[in-house]
Amino acid sequence: xxxxxxxxxxxxxxxxxxxxxxxxxxxxxxxxxxxxxxxxxxxxxxxxxxxxxxxxxxxxxxxxxxxxxxxxxxxxxxxxxxxxxxxxxxxxxxxxxxxxxxxxxxxxxxxxxxxxxxxxxxxxxxxxxxxxxxxxxxxxxxxxxxxxxxxxxxxxxxxxxxxxxxxxxxxxxxxxxxxxxxxxxxxxxxxxxxxxxxxxxxxxxxxxxxxxxxxxxxxxxxxxxxxxxxxxxxxxxxxxxxxxxxxxxxxxxxxxxxxxxxxxxxxxxxxxxxxxxxxxxxxxxxxxxxxxxxxxxxxxxxxxxxxxxxxxxxxxxxxxxxxxxxxxxxxxxxxxxxxxxxxxx
Amino acid sequence: xxxxxxxxxxxxxxxxxxxxxxxxxxxxxxxxxxxxxxxxxxxxxxxxxxxxxxxxxxxxxxxxxxxxxxxxxxxxxxxxxxxxxxxxxxxxxxxxxxxxxxxxxxxxxxxxxxxxxxxxxxxxxxxxxxxxxxxxxxxxxxxxxxxxxxxxxxxxxxxxxxxxxxxxxxxxxxxxxxxxxxxxxxxxxxxxxxxxxxxxxxxxxxxxxxxxxxxxxxxxxxxxxxxxxxxxxxxxxxxxxxxxxxxxxxxxxxxxxxxxxxxxxxxxxxxxxxxxxxxxxxxxxxxxxxxxxxxxxxxxxxxxxxxxxxxxxxxxxxxxxxxxxxxxxxxxxxxxxxxxxxxxx
Numbered sequence: 001x002x003x004x005x006x007x008x009x010x011x012x013x014x015x016x017x018x019x020x021x022x023x024x025x026x027x028x029x030x031x032x033x034x035x036x037x038x039x040x041x042x043x044x045x046x047x048x049x050x051x052x053x054x055x056x057x058x059x060x061x062x063x064x065x066x067x068x069x070x071x072x073x074x075x076x077x078x079x080x081x082x083x084x085x086x087x088x089x090x091x092x093x094x095x096x097x098x099x100x101x102x103x104x105x106x107x108x109x110x111x112x113x114x115x116x117x118x119x120x121x122x123x124x125x126x127x128x129x130x131x132x133x134x135x136x137x138x139x140x141x142x143x144x145x146x147x148x149x150x151x152x153x154x155x156x157x158x159x160x161x162x163x164x165x166x167x168x169x170x171x172x173x174x175x176x177x178x179x180x181x182x183x184x185x186x187x188x189x190x191x192x193x194x195x196x197x198x199x200x201x202x203x204x205x206x207x208x209x210x211x212x213x214x215x216x217x218x219x220x221x222x223x224x225x226x227x228x229x230x231x232x233x234x235x236x237x238x239x240x241x242x243x244x245x246x247x248x249x250x251x252x253x254x255x256x257x258x259x260x261x262x263x264x265x266x267x268x269x270x271x272x273x274x275x276x277x278x279x280x281x282x283x284x285x286x287x288x289x290x291x292x293x294x295x296x297x298x299x300x301x302x303x304x305x306x307x308x309x310x311x312x313x314x315x316x317x318x319x320x321x322x323x324x325x326x327x328x329x330x331x332x333x334x335x336x337x338x339x340x341x342x343x344x345x
Numbered sequence: 346x347x348x349x350x351x352x353x354x355x356x357x358x359x360x361x362x363x364x365x366x367x368x369x370x371x372x373x374x375x376x377x378x379x380x381x382x383x384x385x386x387x388x389x390x391x392x393x394x395x396x397x398x399x400x401x402x403x404x405x406x407x408x409x410x411x412x413x414x415x416x417x418x419x420x421x422x423x424x425x426x427x428x429x430x431x432x433x434x435x436x437x438x439x440x441x442x443x444x445x446x447x448x449x450x451x452x453x454x455x456x457x458x459x460x461x462x463x464x465x466x467x468x469x470x471x472x473x474x475x476x477x478x479x480x481x482x483x484x485x486x487x488x489x490x491x492x493x494x495x496x497x498x499x500x501x502x503x504x505x506x507x508x509x510x511x512x513x514x515x516x517x518x519x520x521x522x523x524x525x526x527x528x529x530x531x532x533x534x535x536x537x538x539x540x541x542x543x544x545x546x547x548x549x550x551x552x553x554x555x556x557x558x559x560x561x562x563x564x565x566x567x568x569x570x571x572x573x574x575x576x577x578x579x580x581x582x583x584x585x586x587x588x589x590x591x592x593x594x595x596x597x598x599x600x601x602x603x604x605x606x607x608x609x610x611x612x613x614x615x616x617x618x619x620x621x622x623x624x625x626x627x628x629x630x631x632x633x634x635x636x637x638x639x640x641x642x643x644x645x646x647x648x649x650x651x652x653x654x655x656x657x658x659x660x661x662x663x664x665x666x667x668x669x670x671x672x673x674x675x676x677x678x679x680x681x682x683x684x685x686x687x688x689x690x
Contacts, residue, residue: 053671054674089667097545098547103352103543105464105683106454107453108435108453110434119450124465126472127348128349129472147670198448198449201442202443323436325433329396331436
């Protein structure tokens, strides 16, 4: 069977099964419209740790552990952990991997990390290189804010295009077949990854670190249009087209850019970042961060697929490859979006 | 054919061919004992750019371009670029990928990035997901020093266990078969990737940011021992066992740790970090950085394989997952080592 399609896409012969998922979010995310879908809602975003960074690491580790536990196996049954986070040197993922003792491949795609992980994980499963592969990503409002923008103590006011980094971690375990031992309520034996599109780095010259949506929208548009061309599909072939964390401003921009390219997204598009918070939560343009798509896809989207409400979803997490240093040196903020297609069998 | 071996290893059915390589190094690396093997030696480590970071990005981009050019194809013929660097948000790789316009999967394994890339790239090639996949990594003394340690302006003295970060970039292009059009002098159609071992994050509690060798040696030992066990091999099955950048101190430590586990490395071991500089170059314990293994493997090691001097090499780049922030919060420095086996057919 042909596995490579068009310019950037791949199709799986032995379609990896979404065998288990898990999500953990902070209290503000838990109070939002999707709150009921997350597995664990923290009361305190320090989670008993000494720093926000250590709390994020704990979310990452516990999230992977919970997904493994739901599969009724031990961590020794996981062939490989794929993933990362927003922090420099991927400290959440790396230190979690140290505790988990699972072979680990660190990835960095900023907020696109969860679909980058599932895309690579699916290629490894289909290629025969593992029976169970865990894919996970996390972010934390307080760790991201102080690394990428300003010290928290400044109490910086939100700008009109800003988004709130999600405090949360999501894990998706892919398997090379259905796992009948998995706890039924959690496992999604019925959901598979059928194909995907590897993103390119796109840059239209945005330089505002408080406007991630505008930086990421062109990358999302590029990946959607390429995906549809590579497989000769239209928007109508999908029940839903999910983006990671464009927020309300980025969502508008994505729809406009796609419209210009002859792709009408309006009826099918769902942005995790725009859906995460309610307007009265005052997060301006919504949510962002690795944890945004990771938590929403692993809970809400896959949940709706298991229940049969969604049959075919094109899911692309979007990453702004934002570097405070490169920004200070006059560089704009490039972005990337990796897409996967989830199908209910 | 079985593709998964033991706890952490994989074996390739359609063994990816090392179809092309390229390397670029700084002037100090070029003046070292391996100088003759590198393709391009810079006279000035700013390379006409406005900052060291921009110079590193240029090295990354030009190195990938050179490897592609040697394969007598255009960048449109590369299905995917895999790789990363040491800088936060992988700015060298990300901004290079923006210029190259190749589908890009960002990886972070600190100095283990080149073997992480080749390992994943080989799984993708063997899985049928691409015909040509480029794997690249870079580092730069001046960008790494000021990000991880001290401002360059301080003129910090080297400590007794310190290593000098390599200024350099290396690229290895893997293909799903021999490319007869490739320029023969550069291509290594005779060299294939036969198998590999995915590393685990190992941490023996080292906290000294100036002793990367000691932090990484336990991870290298873990991967070597696991690899030999997974495939039921001994050191004698290899002509050479290559580590990335342990330096002289880390090399001693690796040999001791392996000896304790019943593995005698002495006769076969070669460390790129220990080989890069001559004693009179005063780099204390040798070289380190993503660019160390990337440049030495893509030039010297693969060169010796093409010429037939080396038939079978176990190559593992080693990464200290060092985070200045985690360090300040009292964390030790975990490490990881990913292994690939290169064979001359």
